[in-house]
Structures are given as C-alpha cells and as structure tokens.
Amino acid sequence: MPFPKKSVLITGCSSGIGYHCAHALRDAGFHVLATARDEADVARLAKEGFDAERLNLDDSASIDRAVAWCRTLTNDRLYALFNNAAYGQPGAVEDLRRDVLRAQFETNLFGTHELTVKLLPMMIEAGEGRIVQNSSVLGFAALRYRGAYNASKFALEGLSDTLRLELRGTGVDVVILEPGPIRSRFRENALKMFEAHIDRRKSRLASVYEKKLSQLRSSEDAPFTLGPEAVAAALLKALQAPSPKRRYRITTPTKLFYWMKKFFPESWMDSILAKVE
Ligand SMILES: NC(=O)c1ccc[n+]([C@@H]2O[C@H](COP(=O)([O-])OP(=O)(O)OC[C@H]3O[C@@H](n4cnc5c(N)ncnc54)[C@H](OP(=O)(O)O)[C@@H]3O)[C@@H](O)[C@H]2O)c1
Numbered sequence: 001m002p003f004p005k006k007s008v009l010i011t012g013c014s015s016g017i018g019y020h021c022a023h024a025l026r027d028a029g030f031h032v033l034a035t036a037r038d039e040a041d042v043a044r045l046a047k048e049g050f051d052a053e054r055l056n057l058d059d060s061a062s063i064d065r066a067v068a069w070c071r072t073l074t075n076d077r078l079y080a081l082f083n084n085a086a087y088g089q090p091g092a093v094e095d096l097r098r099d100v101l102r103a104q105f106e107t108n109l110f111g112t113h114e115l116t117v118k119l120l121p122m123m124i125e126a127g128e129g130r131i132v133q134n135s136s137v138l139g140f141a142a143l144r145y146r147g148a149y150n151a152s153k154f155a156l157e158g159l160s161d162t163l164r165l166e167l168r169g170t171g172v173d174v175v176i177l178e179p180g181p182i183r184s185r186f187r188e189n190a191l192k193m194f195e196a197h198i199d200r201r202k203s204r205l206a207s208v209y210e211k212k213l214s215q216l217r218s219s220e221d222a223p224f225t226l227g228p229e230a231v232a233a234a235l236l237k238a239l240q241a242p243s244p245k246r247r248y249r250i251t252t253p254t255k256l257f258y259w260m261k262k263f264f265p266e267s268w269m270d271s272i273l274a275k276v277e
Pocket of ligand 1: 011012013014015016017018036037038055056057058083084085086087107134135136137178179180181182183184185186187189
C-alpha cells in the first residue's frame with residue numbers, strides 16, 4: 001500500500017510565495033491545504049484542485065473554523081504548517097500610529113501565533129511535524145521606513161526560536177525561512193497600507209515619502225530579487241530533510257547581511273543599512 005501523502009497547511013495562498021508554494025508542494029507529492037482570506041481566492045484555489053478554505057489571521061473565529069476544517073480533512077494528522085501570510089506596513093517609526101502598529105502585529109505575529117498553537121497539538125500527538133515560518137531578511141536586519149514590519153518579523157523570529165527550544169524532544173521542528181526580496185504582490189499590498197495608514201503630508205519626512213511612493217509604485221525588481229521558486233526550494237528542504245536547519249537564508253542580501261552582522265561593528269552596519277533605499 002502506498003504511503004499516505006503528508007498534509008501541509010499554507011496561509012496566504014492568494015498570491016506570491018504562498019500561491020507558488022502551494023503548487024510546488026503539490027507537485028512534490030504533498031497534500032496541500034491552501035488557505036486565503038478572500039472568498040474569491042478560495043474559489044479560485046478550489047478550481048485549481050486544492051483543498052481550499054478561508055483563513056483570515058486577524059479573526060480568531062476564522063482561525064477556529066480553518067483548524068476544524070484541517071482536523072476533519074487530515075483526520076487529525078497535519079504534518080506541517082507553513083506560516084506564510086503577512087503584509088508590510090511601510091512608514092517611518094515616528095509616523096506609526098498605535099493602531100497601525102498593532103494591526104501589523106495582529107496579522108504577522110498574533111494571528112500566526114494563534115494558528116500555530118491551535119494546530120500544534122496534532123503534531124505533538126503524532127510525535128512529528130514541522131512549523132515553517134516565513135520570516136525575512138528584515139527579521140534580523142533593520143531598514144529605514146520599515147519599522148513596523150521589521151518589528152513584527154524580529155518578534156516572529158524571537159517567538160520561533162523560543163518555541164524551537166520548548167519543542168525539543170517532541171519530534172516537531174521549527175524552521176525559519178529568510179527570503180527577500182522575492183517577486184510577489186508584496187510591494188503592491190504595502191503601497192495600499194502606506195496610502196491608507198500614513199499621513200505623509202503632515203510628516204517631517206514628506207519629501208522622503210515621495211521617493212518611497214515611487215519606489216512602491218515601481219514595477220521594476222529591486223536588486224537581487226528572486227522568484228518565489230527560490231522560497232519553494234527552501235521550503236521543500238525544510239519539509240523533507242530528516243533534520244532540517246534552523247534557518248534557511250534564501251537570497252543574496254540575506255546571506256550578505258547575516259555575515260556582515262556577525263563580523264562588522266554595529267557602527268559600520270548602521271552606515272551600510274542606512275544607505276539601503
Ligand atoms: N516578497 C518579498 O520580498 C518578501 C521578502 C521576505 C519575506 N516575505 C514574506 O513572504 C510572505 C508572503 O508574502 P509575498 O511576498 O508572497 O506577498 P503577497 O503576494 O502580498 O502575499 C501575502 C499573502 O498574505 C495574505 N495575507 C495578508 N494579510 C492576511 C491576513 N490577515 N490573513 C490571511 N492572509 C493574509 C495575502 O492575502 P490577500 O491577497 O488577501 O491580501 C497574501 O495571500 C510574507 O510573510 C512576507 O513577509 C516576502
């Protein structure tokens with residue numbers, strides 16, 4: 001009898017990395033539970049043959065429904081969770097309202113956390129599992145005008161590092177992916193958040209924001225941009241390696257900043273990072 005396929009739930013499958021990884025994992029023989037927060041995206045994913053369900057990380061009731069759906073579909077046997085869904089809230093730290101910063105954390109950290117701890121018991125019970133966190137180069141290197149996103153991804157990394165220690169001996173691995181930049185709808189979605197939440201005309205940094213806006217509106221790739229297949233390749237390693245690494249550093253900027261942070265004094269790093277647009 002063939003082995004049953006391993007099930008993986010992915011958040012944020014409407015576009016970009018999540019959408020690409022849903023296909024890549026299915027092609028690699030996994031049973032993919034594809035989730036998205038918008039009904040139309042769920043319908044599109046279902047049409048593509050995925051088991052698909054709504055999941056909005058900002059809504060605990062939506063998380064509960066998705067967890068129940070996952071338990072039923074997998075017979076309480078989820079192998080892995082790919083915490084992919086998130087957005088970037090651009091804006092200088094001094095221009096971030098409390099509610100705007102909170103919203104960034106609601107999605108990127110608190111929702112991700114709630115989903116994780118609600119799915120985790122299935123993995124612990126089975127004595128095996130993988131929680132794969134889609135962090136970022138900005139999960140360990142801070143860049144100007146990205147403070148909310150930086151903070152949410154730094155926090156995700158801290159929480160994940162702690163969880164990894166606490167799960168030792170359970171058979172459940174916690175793996176952090178660090179991409180960036182990757183071709184997706186990320187910039188387009190960040191532009192919407194910038195326009196909705198930053199009062200740029202009143203800001204001390206109004207002229208900086210003009211430049212920022214044209215950067216966010218540009219369809220040109222940032223230097224060193226890779227396609228989402230680079231993340232899918234790392235995700236497959238995280239899911240298939242007998243002992244996955246703690247971190248997969250995916251792009252050139254990630255690898256470069258990692259090594260530079262390790263060896264350069266902070267004053268040098270500040271000078272370098274302050275030059276990144
Ligand atoms: N692109 C990059 O350069 C880059 C670099 C490093 C890390 N990452 C990380 O990669 C992940 C995927 O981003 P991406 O680049 O593929 O961007 P993307 O195309 O904008 O995809 C983001 C996904 O997250 C979903 N999402 C946002 N808020 C949500 C919520 N409250 N509940 C459920 N889903 C929600 C979006 O759904 P909607 O379509 O409904 O908005 C979309 O499916 C993110 O964690 C991001 O931080 C991206």
